[in-house]
Amino acid sequence: MTTRPEASACRILGIDPGSQRTGFGIIDVDAAGKLTHVHHGALAVAGEDTFPLRLKRIFDELAAIIEVHRPAECGIERVFMARNPDSALKLGQARGAAICAVAAKGLAVHEYAPTEIKQAVVGSGRGDKAQVQHMVGFLLGLKGPLQPDAADALAIAVTHAHTRASLARVGIPRTAWRRR
Structure with missing residues (x-):
């Protein structure tokens, strides 16, 4: 009897980029797929004197x-x-600062469209x-309301956990699964 490979335990960072507020969320997922909340928050960068300083703060x-x-x-x-x-250009630049921070630490970046996350x-x-906030709280066993950017970032982390587990079950390496 052959067994399918399971996704291994992993800590996942989700990022919801924004030029005024960038959400982040960290979860652990075990080999059985159980999700555990680790940390979340939002980087409020709108108070910086210049836009380049916002980008630097997101990166740092x-x-x-x-x-x-x-x-x-x-x-x-x-x-x-x-x-x-x-606004689209500023969002893209904030996203670039976030991607550079992740890449500088040696992590691969997996991208998800808003519809995939929902x-x-x-x-x-x-x-x-509101539905995303509610379901993220439910899935991670969090009490009370979540700040929207942090909830979105946690949703991205959950999406990645589900995607990596599904790909492991069907035997497709993540690098071969590219959505355009």
């Missing part, structure tokens, strides 16, 4: 979080097209923020 603070909590893998939200081009956590790619 995420690098410090990675240093302290030592995640093995990272998921980040893919940028969606916004109506305002200036599908994985809520069961529908059209779920709203």
